[in-house]
Amino acid sequence: MSKFSVLIANYNNGHFFEECYQSLIAQTETDWETVILDDGSTDNSLEIIKKIVEDDPRFKIHQNGENKGIGYTKKKLISLAASEICGFLDPDDALVPHALEIVLKTHSENKEVGLVYSNLIFCDENLNPQAVHKAKQITELDQSYYNFKGEISSFAALKKSIYEKTAGIDPFLKIAEDKDWYMKICETAPVKYIDEDLYLYRIHNNGISTTKNTEKALYWHWVALIKMAERRNINIEDLFVQNYVPRNKYQYSLDKLERVKNSRWAQLGNKLGLFKIFKYL
Template sequence: MSKFSVLIANYNNGHFFEKCYQSLIAQTETDWEAVIVDDGSMDNSLEIIKKIIGDDQRVKINLNDQNRGIGYTKRKLIALAESEICGFLDPDDALTRHALEFVLKTHSENPEAGLVYSNFVRCDEYLNPLSVHKAKQITALDQSYYNFNAEISHFVTFKKKIYEKTSGIDPFLKIAEDKDWYMKMCEIAPVKYIDEDLYLYRIHDSGISTTKNSEKALFWHWVALIKMAERRNISVEDLFLQSYVPKNKYEHALNQLNHVKNSRWAKLGNKLGVFKIFKNL
């Protein structure tokens, strides 16, 4: 059994895969397997990927019978993984040379940690570095744990035995499935942040959660948050207000509205039929 399973969900990204694969074969830790599941690509991704990997027995390719979505595909990847330590790598991204070495060492030193994660490097469409996004050590189920600002970031790796204590990746989620299972992992075990830049994150127009798809990503993030609120029996309304409306402004606006509704002029206007929507305020 390999020390590490690299899990790759592909959909129409075969044309980016060469640099992804090159980053794997360049790893200082060589004891790994790569599991690829193609989610019904409509292009020639499979042909490209097979040509790139050649006869490398460390890479295994599986196919979905049709396009199933990212949640379904990543859940399947975990089921297919043979190693105890796993991590997702998108086919349009890449790892730095010491990524697997660093995360395996950290998992070994922190046996209680369910997730181990690092910083990522934002890159242009050609994988040229632009800037570094710093992750954050999560110590409590607080605002940071909701992951609005990518406090848990690539390269995210996990112990399969701890992941299996959760309900797993939700196959229903089309985007932001990672936000969902990151929260689930934080709820059952400590997580460990490595302050290293281990992941090269390519930004391009067809990215699942970047540029033109950012609003969709935010919507599905909120779907994940609603599911979390149900698990923990907390108010998702309060969560929304805390995240999008400063509490003091919300309370001030509410007080002002109540003041208007209770004023003698508003009550007189209501009696005279001036404020037709008064009763709905």
């Protein structure tokens, strides 16, 4: 049995997979398997991926009969993993060469820990590094563990034996399924932050939680939070109000200001010199 199972959920991202593959075969830790589960891609992703990995026995490729969504697919991936230590890698992303080695070492030195995670490197569409996102050590079930600011981020690797003590990944979740299982692990066992930049995260138009999908990701994050509140029998209504009601009021004020600025009376007053503040709007 391999020391580490790299889990890859693919949907129409085969054209990015070459760099993901190259980052895996460049790992300083060589005792690993990669389990790929294609979620009913509608392009030629599977053909591309199979051609890239060829006959490398470390890569196991599976396919859903139809598109099931990210929650279902990642939950199934964990069940397919042969190793005790598992970590998710998206097919459009990549790992730095020592990622598996340092994650395995950290898990080995922290037997009680259920989840090990690191910083991620934001990259452009060509996987050129742009900025580093720093994660944070979670020590208690406070607002940090809700993960509003990515306090837990990739490269996140779990102990399967501890994950199985939770309800597991929720197959209902279409996005933000990671927020859900991060919280579940935190509720079950300690977690460990590695202050290392291990994960290359590609930003592109079809990203599941970036660019045009950002608002959808936020919505599903709140679905995960509501499920967490139900598990723990806590009220998060005030948290929702703090995060959204003031923002809505602010947006309402901006909309009103824009209407004033665009009114013909304000523009006429500005021309006549009667509305001196107009230029600052």
